[in-house]
Amino acid sequence: MPAQDPRFSQPGHPPATITEFEGVRSLHLGTSWVQGAMRLNRPDAIELEYVQMMMMWMLFVQQPRRIAQLGLGSAALTKFCYQKFPAARVAAAELNPNVIAICRDYFGLPPNDARLDVREMDALDFVMDPASHGTLDVLQVDLYDEEARGPVLDTPEFYQACADCLVDGGVMTANVFGDFINYDKNLQAMELAFDAVVWLPEVHDANIVVIAFKDAPQIDFAVLYERAADIKRRYNLPARDWVNGLKEWMRDRQD
Numbered sequence: 001m002p003a004q005d006p007r008f009s010q011p012g013h014p015p016a017t018i019t020e021f022e023g024v025r026s027l028h029l030g031t032s033w034v035q036g037a038m039r040l041n042r043p044d045a046i047e048l049e050y051v052q053m054m055m056m057w058m059l060f061v062q063q064p065r066r067i068a069q070l071g072l073g074s075a076a077l078t079k080f081c082y083q084k085f086p087a088a089r090v091a092a093a094e095l096n097p098n099v100i101a102i103c104r105d106y107f108g109l110p111p112n113d114a115r116l117d118v119r120e121m122d123a124l125d126f127v128m129d130p131a132s133h134g135t136l137d138v139l140q141v142d143l144y145d146e147e148a149r150g151p152v153l154d155t156p157e158f159y160q161a162c163a164d165c166l167v168d169g170g171v172m173t174a175n176v177f178g179d180f181i182n183y184d185k186n187l188q189a190m191e192l193a194f195d196a197v198v199w200l201p202e203v204h205d206a207n208i209v210v211i212a213f214k215d216a217p218q219i220d221f222a223v224l225y226e227r228a229a230d231i232k233r234r235y236n237l238p239a240r241d242w243v244n245g246l247k248e249w250m251r252d253r254q255d
């Protein structure tokens with residue numbers, strides 16, 4: 001693929017490009033930052049560890065009916081949710097049309113249908129829309145521009161709107177990769193909007209994934225480890241690591 005294919009470099013937005021190395025195709029937005037990845041011989045699997053961790057909500061929501069993704073990336077989460085939860089409707093909001101186009105051509109993103117709704121729109125508009133409020137079981141937030149210094153939406157108002165989109169018992173996962181100052185800013189904003197906010201230990205690529213609950217759950221680690229084993233067996237995701245991370249977080253809070 002040329003460095004800037006005109007199909008993926010519409011003006012007004014960062015161009016979308018790909019690189020391939022050792023069987024992994026990576027998405028870039030005009031910089032060296034990796035915005036998503038796909039293993040070519042396992043295109044439907046979630047390749048990156050932190051993106052797998054964004055599925056941590058599966059420990060708490062087992063039969064989602066509506067799932068939304070803010071920031072498409074390489075469409076790994078959107079594809080996975082669409083394929084693995086056939087009873088669910090899956091939406092994604094992505095501002096950059098170049099990202100949507102390259103995901104369709106190079107990352108296996110299916111066309112929209114009765115269950116899949118990938119929209120070219122601002123994530124803030126999506127969560128502020130009253131039609132979105134009280135509709136989602138799960139919201140996954142991974143919003144980065146080409147500089148990747150921190151989430152592009154991080155205000156208390158934004159996270160309150162995210163919480164407003166969830167049904168009772170709904171869960172949000174969010175990636176807060178970036179400059180260290182962004183971590184506390186995002187966590188404090190989330191804690192204003194959600195009943196409980198937990199973050200897992202940083203993974204090797206410096207991403208920190210947060211899970212935020214509209215209503216604080218009762219956490220029974222025996223039950224969570226059972227669910228983690230089921231998730232590993234059915235979806236091949238390292239869910240036991242997520243439970244270990246939750247346990248570590250709770251232990252740290254008690255010290």
